[in-house]
Every structure is written in structure tokens, then in C-alpha cells.
Amino acid sequence: MEEKTTRCEEFTGLFVVRNCENNATIVCDKCKKNVCSTHAFKANQIVNPGKEHAVYKKNNSILCISCFVEFDARLTNDIELYSKDRSVWRRKMIHRFHAEYPYMVFLAEDYGSLFDRSSTVFLHDDSDEGSYFDS
């Protein structure tokens, strides 16, 4: 019998939002979403979970990033950016950005192969752009 691989059901990106391309290895204990290890977080790391969420912490549950961010009461200032928690910080900031700014977002799946990463080989050369700001 062939084992079927499941894609991670989380997303990445701020402006061009697209599905995570990793294979799912873990199921979120709360929402039952399949997620990859990048998008999975240990509930026992949650600082000050609310009453209703303490059970996940107690059970050492694994949560998807969406559920983790929902429970995690830390302020963005208290999150160390050189760590895996950087993605938690990013989620929190994206939520704020959505709330505070009129926001443009392009969902990659709405546009088929338009945002296909492998579509073109692109050379990023900024050497001739130095003078742009001189004015």
C-alpha cells in the first residue's frame, strides 16, 4: 500500500500569500489541521495561556502556528527574533497590520501558475541602482 503524503495546511507570505509547500508531519491537537514541523509549536512553551487553553499546555500538546498564536499572550516586544518564535512574532504583527492598515494581499492560489516559484530564473543585480536615490 502506498503511503499518501499530506501537504501542510498552513500558509506563508505577507503580500503574496501561498500554501506552505512542506509535507505535513504533525496534526494540530486543537483544530486537527495537518502541519509541517516549521508550522508546529509545543503548547508547553505558551506563556500565560488563558483558562480554556491551559489544558493544551498541561497535555504537552502540539499546536499549529495559528492556534499557538491565538493562545500565546506574549507582547511582540517580548519575543526573541533570533529563534523559531520569529514566525509567531510575524503572525502577531501581520494580524496587527491587517487591523490597522488597508491591506493589499494576493492569494497565490487565485492566480494559478502566476506565482509559481520555478517559472523564471531571475538574476538579482542591484549594482546599477546606486544612483537612484542620489536626487
Add this chain to the structure above:
Amino acid sequence: MDRQGNELNKEQYIGAPIERAHLHRGFNSKKTPVKWIRFFRACVVQREIAEEKKKKKIKKIWFIFLGIFIGTFITSPLTNISPVFKILPTTLGMLVFPGLIVAIIMTYRTNKKFKKNFAEGFDFFADYFSALFTLIEEDLQVESKIALEANLKHTITKENLIKNEAYTSETSGFIKGEEEHYERVISKGSCLFYDESLIFFQFTERTRKRIILKRGSSGKRKTKYKYRAAYPFTIKMKIPKNKYQLNPSVDTKEISFVEDDAYYVFKVSRKFDVKKENPEQYNPYNESSITAFAVDYFSLEVINLINTCYSCVTPSA
């Protein structure tokens, strides 16, 4: 999940070549966002370690001096026991004055050496750009690097002087005045987004220094220095025509727009100005006011510039 909540510890920074970034008051490199964030953290931590060491050294210097000073008094009653002991307070007493001079010189030297090796104001830079790079991290092409050039030198120096002009005021006691305008590009760089849009950014400090010669209420002449700084952050964004269509209405008051064969090119700017945005925090006697902006606020405002450019286009279906 292994790295969750991890923090780099101090040991990981000792002996790293980061010090050069401070020594040269700037750097120019291409790194992935994670590597930049690590580099910024390393710079900050290295400075902290060096500062701790410096403080300890200065403490030690003054502790020794204090020992000599107090020793002079403590040992003087010993003279009553035997005149032989007189040598102690006398010697120590003779050392007090030269000791004070040596302590002052050593403190000055230690501080100077630290200042020479480590740039001031790196913390705000590290915080702002770590936040910014984290926000755009997932929008970059995989393993794509951000080019960044930073200049952490002081803004108020001869080479940054743009112009100076006379300044007059009606306030009482005013004798004469002058205004000097300085400009320093704190940093500039570029990166490539997932959708093949190109982002160029530039962050500048513009400072006006006002020098006022006036007569005080007592009649004495005195010179006053006042500062006003603003921080324009400019984003130029090249959005590929093969992926996006231009929206019919682009607000050219806020956004400068041109196009070439392959790209729509937008340029937007956001000037961070404490006096305008948060007057209570403005202090005219401080040269720099950049630290008055919260990291969250700064990074979201900059992200909004990219957002503004994207609002001019729609993906081609």
C-alpha cells in the same frame, strides 16, 4: 520544533568578527534574513559584553583608589602604637593625589577605547531591521539574500554638511544665529520578492543644528545648540509587468510612478519625525531622535510602503 524559544547565548558571540562592524561604523553585505538577524544580535550582545567588562574595569580602578584614600585614615591611629607605623599613612597619603590623577586618566582611556571600538546607537538599528527583515522574510524567494549597506557614523560631521545659512529670531537677547543642515544615509539595500518584484530601500537621517548666540538675563553671552531630526524611509519597488496589471487610478501625489519594458516602478516615502508625530517626546537638545519610534510602529509603517506600491497593481489573471 527544536529551536523553539531558543535564544543565542552570550558565549556564542565572544571572539566573533562582529567587532569590525562597530570599528568601521558600518558594513556592506548580502545575507539571508536569518543571518542578518543573527548578525545584528551578535553586534548588540558583543557591545553589551564589552560594556560590562569596561564598567568592571573602571570600578576596579576606583576601588583601588578608594582603598588608598581610606587606608590613609585607617592607618593613622597606628602611629600612636609605635612611630614605626607612621610610614603607612605617610606613604598612602603621598599616593592619594597621584592616585587620583592615574585613576582619572585610566578611566578616560578605558572609556575612549570602548567608544572607539563600539558604535553607539546600534541597538535601535538592530531592532528596526531585525523586525523589518522578519516581516518580509516569507515574501522573499527561498534562500534569497538581502543586500544591506549601513553607515553608523555620526551625522553631524563635516562630510555630511549639506548647507548652512543664517538664522534670525525675534526672541529677546538674540544676537546672532546659524543653521547647519546635515544628511547621512543610515542604510540602503535591496531584495527580491517571491513574485519577482524588486525592492530597494533607503533610510536617511536629516539633522538641522541651530546655533544661537544670545544674551542671558544676567547679561552674559552664551551659545545654545538646538537640533531637529527627521528620518525619511524611501522604498522603490519594481513590479514585473508579466505578473501584474497597472490599476487605472494611481495617486501620483503620494506615489511617484514610471515604467520600463519589464516593470512598473513605484517610489514612496515615509518621513519619521518625532516633533510632528509625538511632540512630547521631542527634545531639542538631543542630536538624534530615532530611538523615539517603537520597533512595531517603525516596521509596520515601512511595510505599509510596500503595501502602498502593491495597491497600484492587480495580478494578471
